[in-house]
Amino acid sequence: AFSADVVPQAPEDPLFGLMAAYRADNDKNKVDLGIGAYRGDDAKPWVLPVVKKAEEILRNDPNINHEYLPIAGLPDFTSASQKVILGADSSAIQEKRITSLQTISGTGAVHLGALFLTKFYNTSSQKYSIYLSAPTWANHNQIMSNVNLPTTTYPYFSANTKGLDFDGMLSALQEAPEKSIILLHACAHNPTGVDPTDEQWKEIAKVMKQRHLFPFFDCAYQGFASGDLNRDAWAIRYFIDQGFELCIAQSYAKNFGLYGERAGCFHFIAAPNDGAETAKRVGSQLAILQRSEISNPPAYGARIASLVLNDPKLFAEWEANLKTMSGRIMDMRHALRSKLEEMETPGSWKHITEQIGMFSFTGLNEKQVAKLKEESHVYMTKNGRISMAGLNTRNIDYFAKAVDKVVR
Numbered sequence: 001a002f003s004a005d006v007v008p009q010a011p012e013d014p015l016f017g018l019m020a021a022y023r024a025d026n027d028k029n030k031v032d033l034g035i036g037a038y039r040g041d042d043a044k045p046w047v048l049p050v051v052k053k054a055e056e057i058l059r060n061d062p063n064i065n066h067e068y069l070p071i072a073g074l075p076d077f078t079s080a081s082q083k084v085i086l087g088a089d090s091s092a093i094q095e096k097r098i099t100s101l102q103t104i105s106g107t108g109a110v111h112l113g114a115l116f117l118t119k120f121y122n123t124s125s126q127k128y129s130i131y132l133s134a135p136t137w138a139n140h141n142q143i144m145s146n147v148n149l150p151t152t153t154y155p156y157f158s159a160n161t162k163g164l165d166f167d168g169m170l171s172a173l174q175e176a177p178e179k180s181i182i183l184l185h186a187c188a189h190n191p192t193g194v195d196p197t198d199e200q201w202k203e204i205a206k207v208m209k210q211r212h213l214f215p216f217f218d219c220a221y222q223g224f225a226s227g228d229l230n231r232d233a234w235a236i237r238y239f240i241d242q243g244f245e246l247c248i249a250q251s252y253a254k255n256f257g258l259y260g261e262r263a264g265c266f267h268f269i270a271a272p273n274d275g276a277e278t279a280k281r282v283g284s285q286l287a288i289l290q291r292s293e294i295s296n297p298p299a300y301g302a303r304i305a306s307l308v309l310n311d312p313k314l315f316a317e318w319e320a321n322l323k324t325m326s327g328r329i330m331d332m333r334h335a336l337r338s339k340l341e342e343m344e345t346p347g348s349w350k351h352i353t354e355q356i357g358m359f360s361f362t363g364l365n366e367k368q369v370a371k372l373k374e375e376s377h378v379y380m381t382k383n384g385r386i387s388m389a390g391l392n393t394r395n396i397d398y399f400a401k402a403v404d405k406v407v408r
């Protein structure tokens with residue numbers, strides 16, 4: 001039944017394919033700048049010290065069992081997740097016009113939100129598109145097409161300034177059909193590392209308000225970008241203060257290092273006027289969707305995150321761990337930029353320190369990326385994105401010289 005013309009061989013996932021190729025490479029100088037996962041200066045994944053503490057507490061808790069969680073997940077986890085992303089004093093929380101479900105990390109939250117929008121925001125007669133930044137996280141497109149949510153792109157990255165194409169983005173928002181859905185990276189844009197300034201966010205919000213556009217925030221790097229949880233949630237909180245009805249996908253993969261435990265949350269915030277009642281009804285429909293998709297979410301990662309989020313001492317230690325990760329990445333940004341400038345590698349490299357978060361959009365083209373892999377065993381995505389956490393004091397000289405070689 002499943003012949004090749006019905007089920008053709010799918011291409012390998014670019015990111016996970018890269019990960020496999022890196023692991024298969026035996027060269028002792030190989031450098032992994034692919035997957036967006038934090039590594040310490042020892043090039044090893046980092047289990048946050050605060051996560052180790054939480055695991056210890058869980059191990060000694062005699063009441064822990066393996067029963068199902070509620071469909072919406074661990075209540076202490078979702079309520080703490082609301083506070084960490086919106087701020088404990090958020091009007092959305094005070095007025096109870098928010099509903100939240102624990103999801104399969106950020107991917108699950110983006111998916112659940114997109115599924116909900118195709119069923120309740122779009123109708124058979126009126127299908128709104130979701131606007132994705134150009135470029136965006138590779139998986140966004142597949143997630144949207146899987147739920148039949150039409151996608152369009154808005155200009156985002158300017159190749160010549162290697163910064164934000166602000167005018168291009170604004171005009172796309174001005175021209176988008178009213179009520180279109182706009183997917184926004186809350187902070188540390190993937191893959192470019194380019195974020196709007198606060199002033200630019202205000203202008204974006206103004207146009208989106210005028211056009212009655214629907215914000216869908218994807219927040220996968222809160223606290224990881226600047227090192228400050230509140231700073232990195234500024235755009236989301238501003239939009240809520242402006243009275244938007246919106247969705248948020250919240251991932252704890254990077255900022256808790258819980259990649260494989262799949263800890264995340266989906267939040268729907270209703271507009272101020274019809275708040276609590278709408279949020280309640282939306283929550284009830286989200287639960288139906290979740291039940292049929294995953295029934296209920298995985299407990300372990302949520303229990304770890306919930307322990308930390310709900311304990312002031314552990315929370316403070318988590319904030320210190322965030323500063324360690326974001327600090328090391330910023331050190332690598334400055335080191336890489338200065339090494340390329342010292343070698344007078346052709347081109348300007350200031351964008352490496354101006355961009356923020358996990359990634360740097362180097363501007364290297366596909367050919368140069370391929371040469372870096374062939375000649376120097378450097379692994380990065382072909383769009384020129386590098387995961388800065390893959391750099392460390394031992395391989396940064398090697399990498400800078402490898403870049404210099406392919407650029408000259």
Ligand SMILES: Cc1[nH+]cc(COP(=O)(O)O)c(/C=N/[C@@H](CC(=O)O)C(=O)O)c1O
Nearest residue numbers: 015035036105106107137190218220251253
């Ligand atoms: C913007 C964004 N949103 C969501 C996710 C999903 O993360 P989750 O593990 O489902 O919570 C990722 C992961 N990005 C990195 C890993 C990946 O591609 O899955 C990456 O871009 O390398 C994002 O970069």
